[in-house]
Structure formats: C-alpha cells, structure tokens
Amino acid sequence: MTDSKFKGIKRRDFIKGALVGTGALALTGINSRSAEAAGVPKKWDVEADVVILGFGGAGACAAIEAADAGAKVLILEKQPQNNLINNTRMSGGIYHSPDPAGDRKALKEYAKAMFSGENIPAMLEGEQPDVSDGLAEAWAQFAPENVDFLKKLDPAFNTVAFSRFSGAAFPTFPGAKESKYRVYGSSFTNKADFNIPTMNSPKSEKMNGEAFFTVLREAVEKRKPRILWETPAQRLIVNDKGAVIGVVGKKKDGKEVCCKARRAVIVTTGGYEYSLPMRRAFLEGPGVEGWAFYGTPENTGDGIAMAMQAGAALAKVGKAASRIITAVPIRHHGLKMGLITDSVGGANSIVIDNYGNRYAAETLVTTDPSRYFFYKEAVKFDITKLMYPRVPSWMIFDDTLRSKGTITSLGISTAGFGFVPWTKDNMDAVKRGWILKADTLEELAAKIKEQKENRKLMEAANLVRTVGRFNEFCKKGNDEDYGRKTGTLGPVDKPPYYALPLYAGGPNTKGGIAANARREVLDWLGKPIPRLFTAGEISSALKFVYQGGGNLTECIVFGRIAGRNAAALKPWK
CATH class of the missing domain: 3.90.700.10 (Succinate dehydrogenase/fumarate reductase flavoprotein, catalytic domain)
Known part of the structure; x- marks a missing residue:
C-alpha cells in the first residue's frame, strides 16, 4: 500500500491500531453510515459484480445463487486450495429441511421462537425483535427447499435420517408440531457415521460435513468464479457515500490486491473462535482459557473487525x-x-x-x-x-x-x-x-x-x-x-x-455483525450499509436458542438470500 494508490488512510490506520494493537474492540461508526474503512484506490487490480469473503458453506451458497443470477463472482479465501478446511466441512453435516407439506405459518412461528423468542409468553423481550419477523419469514420460505436444493446441485447426494435429531428440538415452542420440522444428515452412501473419517475418501464414500461441503464446493467450481486462494481480506473499501465498493486482500507474497465489487460485497468469514482479543471481549466468563472450540482455527473474527470499521453494528456477540x-x-x-x-x-x-x-x-x-x-x-x-x-x-x-x-x-x-x-x-x-x-x-x-x-x-x-x-x-x-x-x-x-x-x-460462535432478513449489514441506527451483505455464523439468525444443524441450515437459507440480493443490485458508477 502506498500513498499514491490510496487516499485518506490515516483514520483507517488509527482504527486498525485500536482493533489489533491494543487487543480491544472499538465500536466505530456508531452514528455515521459513511465510516471510512479504507481509501478508494485509483486503480483496481481485480473486478467482479459480487465479491465474497470466505469460502465456507455460506459463502458457497451465496456464490451459487449470485452466479445463477448472472453475476460475475470473485471469492477471497485465506486457506490454500488443496487444504480448505472450514467449519462446514468439519461438521456433522446435519441440517434442517422441514416437510414442505407442513404449515408455513407454524414454521414461521417456530423459527421466530428460535431466532428471537418474543413469541414465547415467558420471554421478557425478544433477542432481535426488529428483524426477527423477516428472518422467520425467510426461513419459512427457503428452509423447506433445502433437500431439493442440495439434490439438484448433486443428484448423487443422499439425505440420512437420525432418530436422535429427528424433528423440532424445542417441542413446546409455537409451531413445533404443525411445522413438521425435519432434520437430516449428509452422505454419498446410505449412512452418516461420525466415527468414520472420510476427508480423504472417494466421493462415493464421503459422509457428514465432508459430503455436505463436497456438494457445495463442486457446484461453485462448476460455475467458474474466480477464487483468490491464500488471500485473506484485510479491509473493506467504502466510498464517500458510505457504500462498500470493494475490498483489499493480502496475497501470499504479502502484496495487497484491490478488488472492485461492482454490485456488492458479502462477508461470510465465520466466527471468532480463534481470536484471542474477541474472545476476551465477548465470551462469558474466562473467555480465553475457560473456553475451547472444535471447528477450524482459521475463524479469527476477521469479518467482524472489517464490518465494524465500515460502521456495522454488533448483535449478541457473546452467543455461541x-x-x-x-x-x-x-x-x-x-x-x-x-x-x-x-x-x-x-x-x-x-x-x-x-x-x-x-x-x-x-x-x-x-x-x-x-x-x-x-x-x-x-x-x-x-x-x-x-x-x-x-x-x-x-x-x-x-x-x-x-x-x-x-x-x-x-x-x-x-x-x-x-x-x-x-x-x-x-x-x-x-x-x-x-x-x-x-x-x-x-x-x-x-x-x-x-x-x-x-x-x-x-x-x-x-x-x-x-x-x-x-x-x-x-x-x-x-x-x-x-x-x-x-x-x-x-x-x-x-x-x-x-x-x-x-x-x-x-x-462455533454465533454472535457478530447485525443484519436484516435481506442479509444487509446494519449500522447502529438499524439502517443498511449500502452494498454490504453477510451470512453464516458471523451473523447467525439463531440468537435465542440453537438446534443442532442450525448453522448449516442458515448457510443455505441466508447464503442464498445474500447472493440473490447482492446480484440484484445495479452496478455503481
């Protein structure tokens, strides 16, 4: 980065120092939608319609939907191509796909109870009442399509029923019975055994999260987006109107690459399970030594810090x-x-x-x-x-x-x-x-x-x-x-x-940046930050309770929604 290539970086550098140098997390841009996360470059190195940060389950679903809508997609991923191990891949491959014949209104009520809880009589207040209705409506519309979505991407993919994870985990919640809630495992065989590693197995033998992510990764690769491997995103580029118009990544050789997003940026970089300062700041009790996580160590809260620099609000960050x-x-x-x-x-x-x-x-x-x-x-x-x-x-x-x-x-x-x-x-x-x-x-x-x-x-x-x-x-x-x-x-x-x-x-952690049902990132006034979207555990909808498999479910549901809405925007000039 040089002064000749960027303008107005002093505030950015100050914020970066506050975030990283002191180990504290500043709430930037509380009253302004025009927070400057980085100077606008005079020349772009790479251009695309939609730029996606992170190639996990949510990023993959966003990429599939955006590409199918005709958008040119660019993905920035910090891990190498031959060793991409994310939380989706490491998971048990469990996801929700309610019976399409179930009552949709009941499904919306059950989803709202999980997301926020304000429709449960004993609740004093909702966890996220300003956005819960829209989130629940989106869940009720998209979640029953999940099996079909995956099967259309790869007809060889099989769903596996688990007696242990058969339906609604919260049977007393509104709509639990009438929604005909269903939960499935993932496999290319006829079973899903958590004790058989299939990371290096032929596709026909893959199970669990390995099978689930194989479907998504192959579907993304068929759509031929450009993927910058070993190129973690460093900061969002915001114009003088407060719109996110690109991102700066850092290549393996240490050089920065300026990526123009003609339509939008989607942040799907995962949680902060391996960010020591964020864990200390957000987790309950002894956040550093009193906690542990069994997902990928690559989840270091990068997207949360970048979104905050662009003025994003936080939502129930301590949830996990x-x-x-x-x-x-x-x-x-x-x-x-x-x-x-x-x-x-x-x-x-x-x-x-x-x-x-x-x-x-x-x-x-x-x-x-x-x-x-x-x-x-x-x-x-x-x-x-x-x-x-x-x-x-x-x-x-x-x-x-x-x-x-x-x-x-x-x-x-x-x-x-x-x-x-x-x-x-x-x-x-x-x-x-x-x-x-x-x-x-x-x-x-x-x-x-x-x-x-x-x-x-x-x-x-x-x-x-x-x-x-x-x-x-x-x-x-x-x-x-x-x-x-x-x-x-x-x-x-x-x-x-x-x-x-x-x-x-x-x-994984579940709290992070605030977002609405369209998956637009929100500022502290509850207003969308233009051209910035998110999906996945970095902005989980499941703020009140969590049912096993919920994270993969929202990867599909809200990843698709983010990709669709990002691709629908008109290019900025």
Missing part, C-alpha cells in the same frame, strides 16, 4: 453454539483446541466441579433442549468466593467407559480432520497426559489437584463421597440429586479411574 467439551494443549493463535465430547453424560461417568462435587444432571450436556445452553452452567460465577468453580469441570469415568467407546468422534471435527490425534481406545490421550489415570479415586483427586487449572481446589474426600453417592443412585435406578436419565445410570466402579477436563465450548 456451546455446551462443555474437552480440550488439549494443541494451540492455534494462542488458544487451546477442543474436541467433540458427546460421551459426557454416558453410563459409567459423572461431571464434577473443581472441588469434586456434581452440580447438574450430566445428560443435560448432550440432549435437547438444554445441550447448547449448558455452557452457562460451566461459566457460573460464585459471587461469594469470587471465582469460577466449574472452570474447568471434570469428567470422571472408569475403565468400563474407557474401554467400550471413544471419548470423541473420530470421523468429524478436530479428530476427524487431523488437528488432534486420538485413538479408538483413548489410550494415546492417556499417555500424553490429556486424560488423567489413577488406580484409586484418592489418587485421581491428587492428580487433578496437581493441575494448574484446578488451582489446588480438589478435595479427595469430596470426590470419593460424590462417586459413592452416584453409585448408590445407580443401584436404585434413580438419581435423587439431579434427576439424570435412568438409562445412563451406570456406576463408576471399575478401576483404573480417569479424569478429563471440560470447558465451555462447541463448534
């Missing part, structure tokens, strides 16, 4: 699709990496706090409707001791559980895509010290107490008493303390014993 999961000392951007931990709440295990006490029915962690809220229990603050006694929590289990199943899912997420090594018998993690092992509960308590994060709080007598009490409940077939599901009441009684740290976390 999270429960409690384990994490390992493999760090990216200074942050430890998590793993799916659906084994929590299974037989022969309990969850305790740092003192050795149970604090909830463990089945709440992994079953609807509570599972994506459970992180709130994990980061609960003790207002008398002024500390977080459940950061981390500990999963205590015996050799029965260790030997009969794998703690994580080996086919998807961080284990399935090679970020975290894990073996089927869990013993490699034991050898690495990620899982603590002891012959007695007293010895296990001592090992937990030695861990820095326990802060020497563990009391052996508490742990022994807690396990003994739980085992008595197992004999009775009734958890008298917390009402845990009877079918999971297997005792913790076969040594050796194990302990696994658990942190608030999950696949």
